[in-house]
Amino acid sequence: MRLTYPTNIKILRVPCTGKVDVMYMLRCFQEGADGVYCVGCLEGNCHYNEGNLQCRERVNHIHDLLEEIGIEGDRVRMYNLSSGEGPTFAKFAQEMTEHILSLGPNPLKAKPRKVAAPA
Amino acid sequence: MSTETHFNSESNLEKVLKSGQFAFTGELGPPRGTDVEEVKEKAKFLKGNVDAVNITDNQTAVVRMSSWAASLILIQEGLEPNYQMVCRDRNRLAMQADILGGSALGIRNMLCLSGDHQQFGDHPDAMGVFDIDSTQLIAMVKQMRDEGLFLNGNEIHQPPKMFIGAAANPFADPFEWRVHRLAKKIEAGADFIQTQCIYNMPKFREFVRLANEEGLTEKVYILAGVTPMKSVGMARYMKTKVPGMDVPDEIINRLKGVEKDKVAQEGINIACEQIEEFKEMKGVHGVHMMAIEWEHMVPEIAEQAKVLPRPVFS
Amino acid sequence: MIVAQRKPFAEIKEMLQGYNKVLNVGCGTCVSVCLTGGEKEVAVLNTELEMARRLDDDPIDIQGHTIERQCDREYLAELDSIIEEGKFDALMSMACGVGIQFLAERYPLIPTFPAVDTSGLAVNQTVGWYEERCRSCSQCVLGFTGGICPITMCAKRLLNGPCGGTNKGSCEISNDQPCAWFRIWERLSGQGRLDSIKKINTTRGWKDQAPRNLMQPGYKKPEKMVK
Numbered sequence: 001m002r003l004t005y006p007t008n009i010k011i012l013r014v015p016c017t018g019k020v021d022v023m024y025m026l027r028c029f030q031e032g033a034d035g036v037y038c039v040g041c042l043e044g045n046c047h048y049n050e051g052n053l054q055c056r057e058r059v060n061h062i063h064d065l066l067e068e069i070g071i072e073g074d075r076v077r078m079y080n081l082s083s084g085e086g087p088t089f090a091k092f093a094q095e096m097t098e099h100i101l102s103l104g105p106n107p108l109k110a111k112p113r114k115v116a117a118p119a
Numbered sequence: 120m121s122t123e124t125h126f127n128s129e130s131n132l133e134k135v136l137k138s139g140q141f142a143f144t145g146e147l148g149p150p151r152g153t154d155v156e157e158v159k160e161k162a163k164f165l166k167g168n169v170d171a172v173n174i175t176d177n178q179t180a181v182v183r184m185s186s187w188a189a190s191l192i193l194i195q196e197g198l199e200p201n202y203q204m205v206c207r208d209r210n211r212l213a214m215q216a217d218i219l220g221g222s223a224l225g226i227r228n229m230l231c232l233s234g235d236h237q238q239f240g241d242h243p244d245a246m247g248v249f250d251i252d253s254t255q256l257i258a259m260v261k262q263m264r265d266e267g268l269f270l271n272g273n274e275i276h277q278p279p280k281m282f283i284g285a286a287a288n289p290f291a292d293p294f295e296w297r298v299h300r301l302a303k304k305i306e307a308g309a310d311f312i313q314t315q316c317i318y319n320m321p322k323f324r325e326f327v328r329l330a331n332e333e334g335l336t337e338k339v340y341i342l343a344g345v346t347p348m349k350s351v352g353m354a355r356y357m358k359t360k361v362p363g364m365d366v367p368d369e370i371i372n373r374l375k376g377v378e379k380d381k382v383a384q385e386g387i388n389i390a391c392e393q394i395e396e397f398k399e400m401k402g403v404h405g406v407h408m409m410a411i412e413w414e415h416m417v418p419e420i421a422e423q424a425k426v427l428p429r430p431v432f433s
Numbered sequence: 434m435i436v437a438q439r440k441p442f443a444e445i446k447e448m449l450q451g452y453n454k455v456l457n458v459g460c461g462t463c464v465s466v467c468l469t470g471g472e473k474e475v476a477v478l479n480t481e482l483e484m485a486r487r488l489d490d491d492p493i494d495i496q497g498h499t500i501e502r503q504c505d506r507e508y509l510a511e512l513d514s515i516i517e518e519g520k521f522d523a524l525m526s527m528a529c530g531v532g533i534q535f536l537a538e539r540y541p542l543i544p545t546f547p548a549v550d551t552s553g554l555a556v557n558q559t560v561g562w563y564e565e566r567c568r569s570c571s572q573c574v575l576g577f578t579g580g581i582c583p584i585t586m587c588a589k590r591l592l593n594g595p596c597g598g599t600n601k602g603s604c605e606i607s608n609d610q611p612c613a614w615f616r617i618w619e620r621l622s623g624q625g626r627l628d629s630i631k632k633i634n635t636t637r638g639w640k641d642q643a644p645r646n647l648m649q650p651g652y653k654k655p656e657k658m659v660k
Binding site: 023 | 442443473476477480481483484485487488489490492
C-alpha cells in the first residue's frame with residue numbers, strides 16, 4: 001500500500017494492548033514524549049478476550065494521572081482497528097499528530113531534570 | 120391487654136388507649152432554628168385534635184431544634200408530646216441523661232427509633248453513634264422505668280415515667296420477618312407501636328392478621344401510620360425514593376384521576392377511608408397522623424375522619 | 434487482609450512540600466495484593482511526584498524501596514543502611530496504618546508521611562475489588578448471625594435488624610449496598626436457625642474504645658526491646 005504517516009511517531013510493539021502498563025505510558029511522558037496513543041484490536045475482537053478493554057481503562061487512568069500531575073490528560077488516547085486496516089492506521093497517526101501539535105510540546109520538556117535542592 | 124398492669128406513666132396517650140378508645144396522634148417537626156413561634160404555630164392546629172404529638176428527632180438526619188426542647192414548648196402550650204429518640208446521635212450516656220431530663224420536665228411518652236442514616240441528612244460525614252439499637256433502647260427505657268436501674272445496673276434515684284413507643288415498618292422486606300421483629304420490640308418492652316405510613320392496605324391487613332395470630336396485638340397497642348398525599352409528585356417520590364415505602368399504583372392512579380386542584384382533597388379522602396377501616400380492624404388501636412408540613416390541615420382531616428372530639432381525662 | 438486506598442495526589446504533594454530528598458517505602462504484603470502500596474504503586478507515585486515537582490520548578494529526588502512487610506522489625510531492618518546512606522529529609526510509606534507507624538518509630542528523627550488511607554479488613558472479590566468484612570471489634574457475633582457481620586455490613590451496626598429502611602434486599606444508604614440483616618435472615622432461614630435471631634440481642638460493650646494489646650498465654654513482654 002506504501003501509505004505514509006507522520007515520521008515523528010515511534011512505534012513500540014507489544015503482543016497485545018493488554019500488556020501496556022501504566023508505568024510504560026507514564027515513563028514516556030516523564031522522558032518528554034508529547035503524546036502517547038495505544039492502538040488495539042477492535043473491541044470484541046481481542047484474542048485474550050479483554051486485553052484491549054483493559055488497555056482502554058489504563059489509558060483513562062493515565063489521563064487522570066496526567067491531569068493530577070499538571071499535564072493535559074488528552075495527550076494520551078486509545079484507538080482501535082483491525083490488523084487489515086492500514087489506511088485507518090495512517091489516518092489515526094495523522095489525527096493524533098495534528099491533535100498533539102495543537103496542544104504544543106510536553107511542558108516537562110522545558111524543565112530538564114536537575115538535582116534536587118539540598119534540604 | 121397485658122399493658123394494663125404496667126406502670127402508670129401518667130401519659131394522656133396511655134389513658135386514651137387503656138380506656139379502649141381509638142387513639143389519634145399527630146406529628147410535628149421542630150424548626151431549623153430557634154423560632155419558638157413556629158413550634159407554637161404548628162401546635163395550634165394540633166391542639167384538641169390529637170392525643171399526643173410526635174416530636175421528631177433530627178428527622179431525616181437534618182439538624183433541627185432538639186426534640187426534647189420542642190417537646191417542652193408543646194407542654195407549655197398544653198399539648199402532650201411524644202418525644203422521639205434516635206440511636207444515631209447519642210450514646211447510652213446521653214440517652215439516659217435525656218430520658219431523665221425529659222421525664223423530670225414532664226415528658227411522658229417516648230418513641231424509640233434507630234434513625235435514618237446520617238448519609239441522607241445535612242451532615243453526611245457525621246459519625247453515626249448507634250451505640251445501642253432501637254430494640255435495646257426500648258429495653259433500656261423499660262429497665263429504667265420498671266426496675267429503676269440504669270443500663271449498667273446502678274440504681275436510679277426517682278426513676279423516669281415513660282409510656283414506651285416503638286416503630287414498625289410492615290412494608291420493608293423481608294416481610295415474613297416483620298412480625299418477628301415486632302415481637303422482639305414488644306418483648307423488649309414497647310407499650311405502643313406506631314407504624315410506617317401505610318398505603319398498601321392488603322399487605323397491612325396481612326401484617327395485622329399475622330400479629331393477631333401471634334397474639335402480639337394483645338400485648339401492645341398498634342397505631343396505624345397515615346400520611347395523606349398532597350400531590351401526585353409526592354406519591355411518586357414516596358414510591359420511588361423513600362426506602363421501605365410501599366405505594367401501590369392504584370393510589371397514584373386515583374390521585375391522577377381527579378382534577379389538579381382536587382388532588383390534595385383526594386389524598387385526604389384516601390386517608391380518611393383508611394382511618395375508617397382501621398377503626399374496625401381487629402388489632403389496630405389508633406392512627407398516627409403524619410401530616411408532614413401540613414399541620415394546618417389536621418383539624419380538617421380529624422373532622423372528616425370523625426375522630427373528634429378527643430377524649431379528655433381530668 | 435488489610436486494604437488501603439491511595440490518598441489523592443494533591444494531598445500527597447502538599448505533605449511533601451518543602452522536602453527534597455524522600456524515600457518512598459512500599460510494603461510487599463496486604464497493600465501489594467490490593468494494588469495500593471506495592472513495588473509498582475511506589476514506582477507510579479514516585480514518577481508522578483517527580484514530574485509534578487519538576488513542572489513546579491521545585492525538583493524532588495524521590496527514591497523507592499519496597500520491603501516484604503512494614504509491620505515486622507525483621508524486614509524493616511534492611512532499610513537501616515539505605516536510610517543512613519541516603520540522608521533523606523523525609524520518608525513516605527505506602528503501607529497500612531500499622532506498617533507506617535512501625536517505620537516512623539524506627540526512624541524517629543525523620544518526618545514520615547502516609548501515602549495511603551487504610552480502609553479496613555477486606556476480602557478479595559476479584560482483582561481490583563475488595564470488600565470490607567470485619568471491623569475488628571474484639572467481640573465476634575458471627576456465631577449467631579450466620580457468618581455475616583452486622584457490625585461491618587449494617588450501616589447502623591444493628592444487633593436486632595433489619596431496620597425499616599431495607600429496600601428490596603439493599604441498605605437504605607445505597608442500592609449497591611446489600612442489607613446485612615436481610616442476608617443474615619436469608620442465610621439463617623436456609624439453615625433453619627432463625628431462632629438464633631428471634632431472641633433479643635442485648636446491649637454490648639464496645640471493646641474497641643481504647644488501644645488493644647494482645648499478649649498470648651505463655652509469652653511475656655521482653656524486659657528491654659531490641660531494635
